[in-house]
Amino acid sequence: MRTRVTNFLGTQLDRVQRFAGSDGWKLLGLVERAAGRNCADVPVDVFFPAADEFSGRQQRAALRKKIAEECSGCPVRDECLAGALLRGERYGSWGGVAQPDFQELARLWRRENPDEAEDPTVDRTGCDAPRHGTGSAYANYGCRCPDAREAERRRRGQQRAGAKGAA
Known part of the structure; x- marks a missing residue:
């Protein structure tokens, strides 16, 4: 937006x-x-x-x-x-x-x-994600900040819900 x-x-x-x-x-x-x-x-x-x-x-x-x-x-x-x-x-x-x-x-x-x-308390060592704190940062770049973990959890939940609906 x-x-x-x-x-x-x-x-x-x-x-x-x-x-x-x-x-x-x-x-x-x-x-x-x-x-x-x-x-x-x-x-x-x-x-x-x-x-x-x-x-x-x-x-x-x-x-x-x-x-x-x-x-x-x-x-x-x-x-x-x-x-x-x-x-x-x-x-x-x-x-x-x-x-x-x-x-x-x-x-x-x-x-x-x-x-x-940017949150200075988040350890970005080894993370060169273009958008830190996203599900793609978690999956593709190994970012493990709390925001990235939460985004990945939501993405996987949506995937599971989609798979159940298709069955």
Whole structure:
């Protein structure tokens, strides 16, 4: 899916660009220790809704409004969003950006900051896969990172399901 840079997404990228070289996990620690953060007493499921980028307009609009209200005026809002992007989070609402928009924003971030998206804790020794963390990287290049193992597990499950349906 190709993500178009809207005014909203561009503004969010501008907000967090100053953190581009930071450590996403350290930013998470900073957010968690912040005394006046808005989310301290909010149930976590508020920030991890069932809505995604394919949800209906009304559901997305309601979620955007709710997250904007929760995060309005938070002193660590930018750090929260930047940390999530730097850690490679795929789901959730972060720094005042609701989940459907966050997913689009994360794609833009990864496209504009490809080095930031790589997980430095993954051992890529002997792996020269063009797309690290995929089933083809597992099968063809010997990549054994958790993402590649999961992608390969899903691929094999789909194969088995297809074989059962054909019998």
